[in-house]
Amino acid sequence: MTAAWVVVVIVGLATMAIKAIGPVFLGGRPLPGRVQAVVGLLAPALLAALVVTSVLAAGRDLVLDERLIGIAAAVVALLLRAPILVVVVVAAAATAVARAVV
Amino acid sequence: MSSRPLEPKDPGLSFGGGARAVLPLTIAVAGFGISYGVLARSAGFPPLAAVVMSATTFAGSAQFASASILEGGGAVASAVTAAVLLNARYGPIGVTVAPVIEGGFWRRFLIAQLVVDESWAIAHRGDGRFDLRRLIGAGLVLYAAWTSSTAVGALGGEFLGDPNVLGLDAAFPALFLALLWPQLRNARAIAAALLGAGIASTLIPVAPPGVPIVAASVACLVGLRR
Numbered sequence: 001m002t003a004a005w006v007v008v009v010i011v012g013l014a015t016m017a018i019k020a021i022g023p024v025f026l027g028g029r030p031l032p033g034r035v036q037a038v039v040g041l042l043a044p045a046l047l048a049a050l051v052v053t054s055v056l057a058a059g060r061d062l063v064l065d066e067r068l069i070g071i072a073a074a075v076v077a078l079l080l081r082a083p084i085l086v087v088v089v090v091a092a093a094a095t096a097v098a099r100a101v102v
Numbered sequence: 103m104s105s106r107p108l109e110p111k112d113p114g115l116s117f118g119g120g121a122r123a124v125l126p127l128t129i130a131v132a133g134f135g136i137s138y139g140v141l142a143r144s145a146g147f148p149p150l151a152a153v154v155m156s157a158t159t160f161a162g163s164a165q166f167a168s169a170s171i172l173e174g175g176g177a178v179a180s181a182v183t184a185a186v187l188l189n190a191r192y193g194p195i196g197v198t199v200a201p202v203i204e205g206g207f208w209r210r211f212l213i214a215q216l217v218v219d220e221s222w223a224i225a226h227r228g229d230g231r232f233d234l235r236r237l238i239g240a241g242l243v244l245y246a247a248w249t250s251s252t253a254v255g256a257l258g259g260e261f262l263g264d265p266n267v268l269g270l271d272a273a274f275p276a277l278f279l280a281l282l283w284p285q286l287r288n289a290r291a292i293a294a295a296l297l298g299a300g301i302a303s304t305l306i307p308v309a310p311p312g313v314p315i316v317a318a319s320v321a322c323l324v325g326l327r328r
Contacts, residue, residue: 022196040230070272095269
């Protein structure tokens with residue numbers, strides 16, 4: 001088996017298992033109140049981390065590039081109460097324009 | 103689509119609602135699916151292996167990371183480690199959606215596979231609760247877009263350029279921010295978001311990719327304060 005297939009099989013099995021752990025073992029039951037209070041805050045914590053890493057990370061480096069202009073445009077769109085579709089398109093367009101100009 | 107939290111009777115809380123909500127993202131996802139297919143080929147993946155990986159792993163960042171490591175001459179072990187670290191966030195993410203995923207083992211197992219950052223974010227209704235139909239609707243659309251665009255790239259997408267030229271890489275943080283935005287209404291959610299962002303940005307330069315996001319989940323412990 002080639003290196004590529006080894007990676008495909010191991011990473012595929014590992015990822016399917018990681019994704020399944022929560023739903024398979026905890027699925028269909030409401031979490032206890034105290035746990036729900038904590039788990040409910042996982043969403044804002046993880047979403048904020050996803051924003052930061054997808055704007056600032058390039059592998060292991062912190063970089064400031066045209067994506068920052070895109071996310072700044074997204075903030076303006078959100079302040080103007082734009083729908084999510086518009087926010088996403090504005091961010092991509094601002095980033096594309098910034099890359100074309102620089 | 104509105105950026106305010108959805109009410110229970112909102113027509114957006116359906117399979118179709120989730121599918122429509124994720125549709126604008128599928129353009130970006132397809133762009134990256136094609137470039138993943140191209141990268142996988144140059145990393146020595148047969149086209150079938152690239153498509154099988156998209157259909158089973160179904161997580162863009164881990165697939166890009168492992169293919170680039172192999173392409174750069176890295177070891178299989180490094181490629182696997184990087185991908186598993188990047189996907190470790192699906193542990194805590196899976197716990198957040200678990201309460202709405204009911205049924206037998208295989209049903210729960212299969213629905214869990216449709217959870218990716220974007221379907222998870224779109225299914226979130228605020229205050230930590232999730233809508234199963236939106237999760238499935240958005241997840242299926244993303245799954246179809248990701249696997250089919252990988253096939254396009256792996257079978258001859260060389261003529262297509264870099265999706266970053268179109269700014270598509272900025273579409274993902276914009277989506278995450280837009281979905282975070284309406285949740286920033288109470289002090290605890292704001293504290294968790296700021297702490298999560300702080301932990302992630304601090305760890306980016308010192309930890310392998312993926313670890314900063316997983317570590318940021320610790321920020322949810324602010325929920326323990328009464």
